[in-house]
Amino acid sequence: MTTSVNNNSGGDQPQGSGNAQLARRRFLQKLGLMGAVAASYTLLEVQAKTAASSDKRWGLFIDTSKCSSGCDACVRGCNEEHGIDAGKDEHTRAQWIRKIDLTDNLTGAESSVPVMCQHCDSAPCVDVCPTGASFKRADGVVLVNKHTCIGCRYCMMACPYKARSFIHENLTDQKPSAPRGKGTVESCTLCVHRIDSDQNQQPACAVSCTDEAHSAIVFGDLNDPDSDISKKLKTVGGSQIRADLSLNTGVRYHGL
Amino acid sequence: MSLRLNLALLILPAALLLVMPGYADDNGPVIPPATYGDQCVADTDIMRKEHMSLLNHQRDETVIEGIRGEPFSLVSCVNCHAQNDNGGQPIRIDAKGQFCESCHTYAAVKIDCFTCHAALPEENAVIGSLQNNLPVASTYSNKQLLVMQSHKVAHKASHDYQRK
Amino acid sequence: MISGAGYFQPLKSAGNYLLWMALLALLVLAGGYCAYTMEHEGHHITGMNNSIVWGLPHVFAISLILAASGALNGATLSSVFGNKTYSPYARLSVVLSICLLIGGLIVLVLDLGRPDRLAVALTTYNFKSIFSWNIFLYTGFIAVGVLYLATMLEKSLQRFTQTMGVVALIWRIVLTTGTGSIFGFLVGRSALDSAILAPLFIALSLVMGSAVLALVMTWAGRWQSQTVSARTQHSFVRLLLWCVLAVLYFSIVHHLTNLYVAEHQSDEHNVLKGAFAVLFWFSHLALLGIVAALAFALKQGEGYLSTMKWHAVCAVSLIACTMILYAVIIGSQSTPQLLFPDKTITASTFGDGGIGPYLPSVWEWGLGIGGTALSLLLFGVVLRVLPITSTTQS
Numbered sequence: 001m002t003t004s005v006n007n008n009s010g011g012d013q014p015q016g017s018g019n020a021q022l023a024r025r026r027f028l029q030k031l032g033l034m035g036a037v038a039a040s041y042t043l044l045e046v047q048a049k050t051a052a053s054s055d056k057r058w059g060l061f062i063d064t065s066k067c068s069s070g071c072d073a074c075v076r077g078c079n080e081e082h083g084i085d086a087g088k089d090e091h092t093r094a095q096w097i098r099k100i101d102l103t104d105n106l107t108g109a110e111s112s113v114p115v116m117c118q119h120c121d122s123a124p125c126v127d128v129c130p131t132g133a134s135f136k137r138a139d140g141v142v143l144v145n146k147h148t149c150i151g152c153r154y155c156m157m158a159c160p161y162k163a164r165s166f167i168h169e170n171l172t173d174q175k176p177s178a179p180r181g182k183g184t185v186e187s188c189t190l191c192v193h194r195i196d197s198d199q200n201q202q203p204a205c206a207v208s209c210t211d212e213a214h215s216a217i218v219f220g221d222l223n224d225p226d227s228d229i230s231k232k233l234k235t236v237g238g239s240q241i242r243a244d245l246s247l248n249t250g251v252r253y254h255g256l
Numbered sequence: 257m258s259l260r261l262n263l264a265l266l267i268l269p270a271a272l273l274l275v276m277p278g279y280a281d282d283n284g285p286v287i288p289p290a291t292y293g294d295q296c297v298a299d300t301d302i303m304r305k306e307h308m309s310l311l312n313h314q315r316d317e318t319v320i321e322g323i324r325g326e327p328f329s330l331v332s333c334v335n336c337h338a339q340n341d342n343g344g345q346p347i348r349i350d351a352k353g354q355f356c357e358s359c360h361t362y363a364a365v366k367i368d369c370f371t372c373h374a375a376l377p378e379e380n381a382v383i384g385s386l387q388n389n390l391p392v393a394s395t396y397s398n399k400q401l402l403v404m405q406s407h408k409v410a411h412k413a414s415h416d417y418q419r420k
Numbered sequence: 421m422i423s424g425a426g427y428f429q430p431l432k433s434a435g436n437y438l439l440w441m442a443l444l445a446l447l448v449l450a451g452g453y454c455a456y457t458m459e460h461e462g463h464h465i466t467g468m469n470n471s472i473v474w475g476l477p478h479v480f481a482i483s484l485i486l487a488a489s490g491a492l493n494g495a496t497l498s499s500v501f502g503n504k505t506y507s508p509y510a511r512l513s514v515v516l517s518i519c520l521l522i523g524g525l526i527v528l529v530l531d532l533g534r535p536d537r538l539a540v541a542l543t544t545y546n547f548k549s550i551f552s553w554n555i556f557l558y559t560g561f562i563a564v565g566v567l568y569l570a571t572m573l574e575k576s577l578q579r580f581t582q583t584m585g586v587v588a589l590i591w592r593i594v595l596t597t598g599t600g601s602i603f604g605f606l607v608g609r610s611a612l613d614s615a616i617l618a619p620l621f622i623a624l625s626l627v628m629g630s631a632v633l634a635l636v637m638t639w640a641g642r643w644q645s646q647t648v649s650a651r652t653q654h655s656f657v658r659l660l661l662w663c664v665l666a667v668l669y670f671s672i673v674h675h676l677t678n679l680y681v682a683e684h685q686s687d688e689h690n691v692l693k694g695a696f697a698v699l700f701w702f703s704h705l706a707l708l709g710i711v712a713a714l715a716f717a718l719k720q721g722e723g724y725l726s727t728m729k730w731h732a733v734c735a736v737s738l739i740a741c742t743m744i745l746y747a748v749i750i751g752s753q754s755t756p757q758l759l760f761p762d763k764t765i766t767a768s769t770f771g772d773g774g775i776g777p778y779l780p781s782v783w784e785w786g787l788g789i790g791g792t793a794l795s796l797l798l799f800g801v802v803l804r805v806l807p808i809t810s811t812t813q814s
Contacts (some may be wrong), residue, residue, distance in 0.1 A: 024260075050323065052325050135320070137320070143319070176374040181372070182371065197324045
């Protein structure tokens with residue numbers, strides 16, 4: 001048993017951890033798992049569980065001056081990431097991000113913007129959900145817990161941004177990282193499955209935008225004054241869609 | 257005894273045998289072996305009895321708290337337990353006779369998980385590393401085993417399962 | 421029971437009762453089939469989509485729920501306000517009310533994306549949500565109704581009838597307000613962001629409830645070989661007239677204020693001239709017509725209308741009110757949500773800036789009609805089982 005040799009002799013193991021391992025091993029012995037576990041024992045690291053924390057507030061900064069009208073790279077990136085079929089009817093298929101082209105009524109200036117869930121701080125969809133399936137994570141990401149969503153669509157009635165989609169039909173071939181299915185509501189998750197597992201990961205839309213050399217979408221922690229997104233907001237400024245509703249959105253637009 | 261009663265007595269057990277083959281010759285469900293790994297993410301016996309509560313617990317931890325890379329992830333079950341067909345192509349884990357289905361059909365349990373969750377393993381799954389570096393119960397057990405104990409209630413049916 | 425009501429007895433199978441029940445049962449079955457298909461196939465077979473998320477089933481459900489609250493009029497007038505004219509119909513009124521509510525709730529539940537998760541809705545609540553509160557209001561209403569009915573049916577309990585009547589009256593007002601509030605606090609939908617909706621819903625509820633009650637009274641009366649007396653009808657004509665006037669008043673105020681508020685003008689355009697114009701103008705002109713007809717009848721003295729005319733008045737009121745609800749519920753969703761006030765939308769992959777498309781499918785009609793039929797079927801069955809109908813005229 002290689003592990004016990006290591007532990008007893010100390011070897012190159014730092015002192016304190018031997019005790020911890022011993023204690024854990026006793027615990028395992030009690031469970032009768034000893035033999036099975038021993039072989040791979042030394043290879044294992046105690047992985048710290050990192051839960052979403054309210055120290056952070058994830059958000060997006062969208063620089064409309066860098067976003068171009070014909071480009072839908074962010075939409076394609078999102079669809080690809082979550083296995084969304086964009087070939088279906090535009091009113092019944094899922095639309096986590098959409099592109100909207102605008103002309104200013106006064107100046108005639110044209111702009112183009114991606115619109116997705118705005119990850120409101122005081123989110124109307126969260127307030128109205130009868131089962132609490134629509135919720136805001138500690139780090140500000142607004143999500144649907146599809147395990148408790150009953151598909152009543154009240155959140156869609158409440159959303160000022162038309163950002164949520166109801167799944168109207170049976171789906172097949174979902175991506176392992178993006179479970180989706182008929183009868184529940186869904187919307188942009190800020191790619192939690194990516195950003196949770198690796199601090200350097202970006203949501204798929206931001207990656208696609210950068211790949212297209214536009215870099216119009218910046219993802220980051222709004223609570224961290226040194227993050228790219230906070231610096232951008234501080235230097236160039238950003239506004240909220242429907243700021244009049246005072247929802248304190250996590251998605252901010254520059255040049256709207 | 258009238259002839260009719262006699263006949264009925266004869267036919268009834270025969271009919272029962274026909275409609276309930278499982279009970280007539282009950283050696284438990286035929287569960288396909290795991291494709292990867294040489295042990296499960298927790299003791300096999302615990303997995304048999306407690307996988308539902310473990311999965312539910314994991315589900316809430318991941319979805320609500322954003323905790324990832326945990327052993328009781330549904331994706332990982334599929335990665336190890338989905339079988340390959342003769343051509344080496346993976347088979348849906350909820351297909352007839354496959355890992356989750358075989359046992360559940362036997363126990364008359366229906367799950368809807370795979371209407372949303374992928375029933376096929378991840379393409380370039382971390383199975384390779386799982387195989388070598390199994391995230392076995394040891395590193396995670398303390399908290400999870402407490403969870404298991406707190407859930408040790410109604411799972412009477414599952415106690416009897418024997419793997420063939 | 422408050423005196424003057426005479427004897428109550430279960431309905432004897434008479435006339436075309438069984439035929440009606442069979443027809444209703446068929447409609448319920450068809451509705452069940454539609455609901456099953458909708459759940460099995462998914463909502464893409466319906467006209468509902470991600471722009472119009474609540475469709476015809478919700479119009480039916482809200483109509484039934486409002487009518488349920490309003491149908492209690494008869495009982496309230498009898499046991500709370502001591503109006504003897506309605507005493508023979510008090511029991512009928514309570515039973516009808518409960519049955520309508522059940523039908524409405526079933527439509528609502530069967531339209532869910534995951535009706536199989538109803539248990540989740542009944543066990544986990546988000547108390548910030550009006551929806552959660554409504555679940556209590558609805559189930560509570562059924563409980564209050566059953567208790568109320570019990571105090572009428574059981575001699576020893578009859579001294580509580582008035583108290584229960586007051587409880588039921590308060591409960592139904594809260595229930596109607598709660599139902600209206602589902603729509604009232606939606607900041608994202610400017611067409612709904614109006615305080616007038618709550619009183620409008622209460623007025624609609626009174627009209628729809630009274631109209632259903634009146635129809636059902638003659639329906640049940642006929643099987644009992646009874647006719648509704650002139651005095652009762654006279655009273656009903658006055659009741660309906662006032663309620664219809666209230667609906668017209670609140671609806672017109674709603675639209676006038678919307679015209680006044682600049683940011684709601686596109687909603688108004690949609691309703692008055694656009695896709696919903698036919699519904700709007702038909703329903704309001706029909707209600708105006710009813711006001712004229714009823715006022716004329718009252719002026720004629722007794723306020724007596726032939727059964728045919730009376731039925732027509734009730735049916736048209738019901739249809740007009742349902743149309744108003746349709747225009748409120750669907751119309752408010754089909755008007756574009758204003759995201760960029762100072763800009764014009766030139767392109768969008770999700771119909772931003774345009775009118776949301778909606779055409780109800782046969783499945784939605786089936787579900788809605790099936791739910792309505794279920795209400796009436798239940799009602800018919802209860803009539804046979806419990807002493808609900810009165811054998812003396814009033």
